[in-house]
Amino acid sequence: MIFSRIHFATLLIATAAASMPAAAQSTASLPSKPGAVVTTPHVRAELIAHAPDGVTPGAPVWVGLQITHQPEWHTYWKNAGDSGLPTEMTWTLPAGVSTGEIAWPVPKKIPVGSLANYGYENTVLLPVPLEVSTLYKPPVALGGTPAMDIQLKASWLVCRKECIPEEGTFTLPLPLQGSTALHKAEFDAAAAAQPQPLAKPGAVEVDGHNLKVRLEGLPAAVQGKTLGFFPETPEVIRTAAVSGKDWTQSWQGGTWTATMPLADQRSASPTVMPLVVALPEADRQAGQPVAWRAEAPVTGSWPAGAAPRAEVSPALQAALTANAANAATSPTELPAPSSTTFMAALLGALLGGLLLNLMPCVFPILAIKVLGFARQAGNASAHRKAGLAYTGGVILSFLALGGGMLALRAAGAGLGWGFQLQSPGVVAALAALFTLIGLNLVGVFEFGRAAPSSVCSAQAKHPLANDFLSGVLAVVIASPCSAPFMGASMGFAIGLPAAQALLLFVALGFGLALPYLLAGFVPAVAHLLPKPGPWMHTLRRLLAFPMFATVAWLVWVLGQQSGIDGAGTLLALLVCLAAIVWAFTLRGRTRVVIATVLIGFTAVLTATIGRNVLQVVEPAKLASAQGTAGQRWQPWSAERVAELSGAGQPVFIDFTAAWCVTCQYNKKSTLADTQVLADFDAKKVAMLRADWTRRDPAITAALTALGRSGVPVYVLQAPGKPPVVLTEILGKDEVRAALAAL
Amino acid sequence: MSLSPSTDSRSRRAARHARAALSRASRRAVVAAAVALGATFLMGSNAAAAPAVGQQAPDFVAVDTSGAKHKLSDFAGKFVVLEWTNPGCPFVRKHYGSGNMPATQKAATDKGVVWLAINSTERAATDYLKPDALDAWMKSQKGAPTAVLMDEDGLIGQVYGARTTPHIFIIDPKGTLVYAGGIDSIASARSDDIKTATNYVNQALGEAFGGKPISAATTRPYGCSIKYKT
Numbered sequence: 001m002i003f004s005r006i007h008f009a010t011l012l013i014a015t016a017a018a019s020m021p022a023a024a025q026s027t028a029s030l031p032s033k034p035g036a037v038v039t040t041p042h043v044r045a046e047l048i049a050h051a052p053d054g055v056t057p058g059a060p061v062w063v064g065l066q067i068t069h070q071p072e073w074h075t076y077w078k079n080a081g082d083s084g085l086p087t088e089m090t091w092t093l094p095a096g097v098s099t100g101e102i103a104w105p106v107p108k109k110i111p112v113g114s115l116a117n118y119g120y121e122n123t124v125l126l127p128v129p130l131e132v133s134t135l136y137k138p139p140v141a142l143g144g145t146p147a148m149d150i151q152l153k154a155s156w157l158v159c160r161k162e163c164i165p166e167e168g169t170f171t172l173p174l175p176l177q178g179s180t181a182l183h184k185a186e187f188d189a190a191a192a193a194q195p196q197p198l199a200k201p202g203a204v205e206v207d208g209h210n211l212k213v214r215l216e217g218l219p220a221a222v223q224g225k226t227l228g229f230f231p232e233t234p235e236v237i238r239t240a241a242v243s244g245k246d247w248t249q250s251w252q253g254g255t256w257t258a259t260m261p262l263a264d265q266r267s268a269s270p271t272v273m274p275l276v277v278a279l280p281e282a283d284r285q286a287g288q289p290v291a292w293r294a295e296a297p298v299t300g301s302w303p304a305g306a307a308p309r310a311e312v313s314p315a316l317q318a319a320l321t322a323n324a325a326n327a328a329t330s331p332t333e334l335p336a337p338s339s340t341t342f343m344a345a346l347l348g349a350l351l352g353g354l355l356l357n358l359m360p361c362v363f364p365i366l367a368i369k370v371l372g373f374a375r376q377a378g379n380a381s382a383h384r385k386a387g388l389a390y391t392g393g394v395i396l397s398f399l400a401l402g403g404g405m406l407a408l409r410a411a412g413a414g415l416g417w418g419f420q421l422q423s424p425g426v427v428a429a430l431a432a433l434f435t436l437i438g439l440n441l442v443g444v445f446e447f448g449r450a451a452p453s454s455v456c457s458a459q460a461k462h463p464l465a466n467d468f469l470s471g472v473l474a475v476v477i478a479s480p481c482s483a484p485f486m487g488a489s490m491g492f493a494i495g496l497p498a499a500q501a502l503l504l505f506v507a508l509g510f511g512l513a514l515p516y517l518l519a520g521f522v523p524a525v526a527h528l529l530p531k532p533g534p535w536m537h538t539l540r541r542l543l544a545f546p547m548f549a550t551v552a553w554l555v556w557v558l559g560q561q562s563g564i565d566g567a568g569t570l571l572a573l574l575v576c577l578a579a580i581v582w583a584f585t586l587r588g589r590t591r592v593v594i595a596t597v598l599i600g601f602t603a604v605l606t607a608t609i610g611r612n613v614l615q616v617v618e619p620a621k622l623a624s625a626q627g628t629a630g631q632r633w634q635p636w637s638a639e640r641v642a643e644l645s646g647a648g649q650p651v652f653i654d655f656t657a658a659w660c661v662t663c664q665y666n667k668k669s670t671l672a673d674t675q676v677l678a679d680f681d682a683k684k685v686a687m688l689r690a691d692w693t694r695r696d697p698a699i700t701a702a703l704t705a706l707g708r709s710g711v712p713v714y715v716l717q718a719p720g721k722p723p724v725v726l727t728e729i730l731g732k733d734e735v736r737a738a739l740a741a742l
Numbered sequence: 743m744s745l746s747p748s749t750d751s752r753s754r755r756a757a758r759h760a761r762a763a764l765s766r767a768s769r770r771a772v773v774a775a776a777v778a779l780g781a782t783f784l785m786g787s788n789a790a791a792a793p794a795v796g797q798q799a800p801d802f803v804a805v806d807t808s809g810a811k812h813k814l815s816d817f818a819g820k821f822v823v824l825e826w827t828n829p830g831c832p833f834v835r836k837h838y839g840s841g842n843m844p845a846t847q848k849a850a851t852d853k854g855v856v857w858l859a860i861n862s863t864e865r866a867a868t869d870y871l872k873p874d875a876l877d878a879w880m881k882s883q884k885g886a887p888t889a890v891l892m893d894e895d896g897l898i899g900q901v902y903g904a905r906t907t908p909h910i911f912i913i914d915p916k917g918t919l920v921y922a923g924g925i926d927s928i929a930s931a932r933s934d935d936i937k938t939a940t941n942y943v944n945q946a947l948g949e950a951f952g953g954k955p956i957s958a959a960t961t962r963p964y965g966c967s968i969k970y971k972t
Contacts, residue, residue, distance in 0.1 A: 082905045082906075082967065083905050083906040083963075083964070083965065083966065083967040083968075084967070085929055085930070085931075085964060112967045113967075113969075113970040113971075113972045114900055114970055115905050115967055115968075115970075117967070155930070155931075155932075157931070159966070159967065161867065161868075161967070161969055162830065162831075162868065162869060162966065162969075163831065163832065163833075163965075163966040163967070164832065165832050165833075165930075165931030165932075234962060235960075235962050264792040264793065264794050264903050265792060265794060265795065265903055265922040265923070265960050266794075266960065267922075267923060267960035267961050267962055268962075303794075304796065406819070497819055497820065497854065497915075498819060501819070701798075704916060
């Protein structure tokens, strides 16, 4: 409606102007007439001119749009601030005539709630210089005074609380001879409101999330005054920042300095910032400059507006790069994320699962399965079924884990691979489970005797259930071992839609189960297995020891979480458990009496000191208990990293956890190597350790930022360079090469 | 003595209205409290600053135009677009009237992106629309957002640093803010400019889905100032 009204008015005005005879114009002045005025409910806009010496090459000729706002309404400066748009002007001029830039008068800051804009209220004139070259051929006047027709199409956004975009077309015949000086006062006022150029460019320094501005050469009369600050570049500072509260300014002699906050969502990072400072309106004096302008070069580095996306592992990065190349040829209508990337991630997960078999924490399971195959040697069908059942167990467990992760992700919990071992309760339960398995292998008890006969018969009827359950067990035990490829795949899975994330888990599980599946289906593999015999009993006893070793490790993990009291209590309870299990193997009355006594004792023990196991010791307390862990490693925190990086020191971060075997291996081998450590010292690298043994949201967030969801992760970060993420199995040569590249 | 039937039914109706009003008010209070809590949590962690691109997008709870509650973190694992809107604004009308915004919304939601249109206009503003009116307007424009959220108290808008309508934010599946800025590259109220402008939302989502970094991650939003409650 507004548009149509404007257009109608413009049309009316234009028609009227065209019909107005040029002869009616006075040579001394140019009255405002239809054709040069557009009136809307919010503004009266008029195209006016100032040509005191007529329109000839070299003579000063100014034209300008004068906007008179209704009370409370405003239009905008060249930098509109938080919202709004600068007024735009498009000129239509005869050949040989051109315009310069709009000479924007100093604006005022207009706060709008939590936002602020720069603009004009009341009446403002936006002057534009006209340059008439010698190429300009004046029209031949058929009668009266020759005039140059200038046309302006202008659009402006006028706002109070609401905003109305408006536009208008203006025409003005400018007499070539004589003087057009009716609007001298308005043009003089606009010139007086122009910022005066400063002799020195000033300086702008980016300091963290602040901008430090330094201007020199301001006149003595303004020194000590509180100035208004107007950057011409939009989207750099927080426009709504209040002087004296959010930003400060001070004077040292004739030098004005100010510190103001950068915009949180800054989208401009200029190398030169044109700035305007202005006296407050109360301090302005007629005939004196009111504002000054400088074009200050910017030093310092802008904080990253767009933080780099997660640092992915080299394998995944390669896949992403390949995908980016593919994306150029294929349409962007791809499922999230692209299928190529996803296939790479699936392959990575499969390889990760395969490698998981070689990890120390899965090895006991490998042993159990070898034993199982040995028992059934020669029965190809049984092998096949066993392989399938085991695979089913592994994959379903991975799906359950994945489902759990998705559920927790939906609940907003930040977590990653191995998270289940961050809970002391889970660690204690696993220790108990492994103790039982170890005792069974050693021969203290048989499952057949300890379990009710119904379960025994169920097992006998369903031998596949055993294989299925061993698959489940394999997954539970494999969790702490974050094999290569797996970290990246898991990090990838966390950001995926549910179905794809679950598919990744299936791939991991399939990788883990693949060797057994092969052994089941390819007879050659199964035939390689030794025949059953007395050696099996020896092997079974032998296999108990990896189980007990796992228990020892789990107790150590719990010690990290619950302290020495927790570990001690757990050991005591495990002894009780072993005794109870043994008691059940006895016969008759003895069995009842001893078992009852042992269970009673265990119950009392659990009631009195059991909570030691589940308590989580504060890291600080733990740190002091550990005593001199060495000056070399400092505890990690994001602040500490920022502090060190700020001081120009390279930083090496070891994301680790007590329950992560790979981490411990790296810690004892590469990270304890004297040559490697000497290299670290030579480069003056600060070494930080982020211990994820207990759940720590800060570390989880940092890992997520690296595109990982498990440990170990090793990051070498030098100031001004992208962080280098090293491989999970840390090689001495790799670390030394990375250090040498600093 | 018993009440006459008409008085009885009137008092019953009054009681029913009172109950309904109370339940509406309490629901609103609970949601407002939840949002305020989320906002406070964020402010504690980041000194009242709006999130920069690359930072964690603050979580929030809001009620949509049909009264259903939505929590940002419920959409974890998906891209989420937040679009600040206000049908009273000529710039919003430019992008809806021309069909540009509905088309952008549809292209995004077809890819599995969650699109939340948010109205932070305060109740006292002349162009404030009640939920059902806003919903009707969105339907009349053939808008295709996942939900239209009410934020009359301006808490979500202030926390995100939303300044204009439209103002667009994109959150990646990990909950990181990956885009903040305008709908497109030509700041004007003219519909004609849409065809020559770069649609930053289509571009950012296209790049994100292609595994590429977002080339224009922060841009200048343009439009009307959001009329926040003061």
